[in-house]
Amino acid sequence: MHDEHNAAAGPFPAWLDHDPEQVQAALARRFPGVPSWHGEWTGSWWSMVGDRLLEAACPATLADMIQTALSATRPPPSRPDPPA
Template sequence: MSADALAVLSRRFPGTPIWFGTYTRSWWALIPPPVGWRLIEALHPEELTRAIINARSWPWPAGALPPR
């Protein structure tokens, strides 16, 4: 896990909780409204960035998770 990557992601997406799961070895983000609460998992910070941008631009159905 890179503390630098976490800092960059947190600055780029303010108000979006982002963390690295030490057990899962994955990056996570919880997308807040107005998109709706969405939990996203990615293997790398770059992948998480793309997933957050995609989640914010697509009206996912309630309860659905974006594809990895």
């Protein structure tokens, strides 16, 4: 029995079918103000969150990393002052 996909790697992710510019635009819509780009030479996906440079092998991982970085940089919600 011949399997078209490497069992370890699994099928190719859906994002491979999309133009990097379309993926970049989707990341920009999801994370306004957070620059993201695809490195033509590295093949990696990159983003800047504050002073942090993030690198990922695929856009889905980069989106997860951006979300985590944004959550870590947000100040905790303010609590109302206790009644006097």
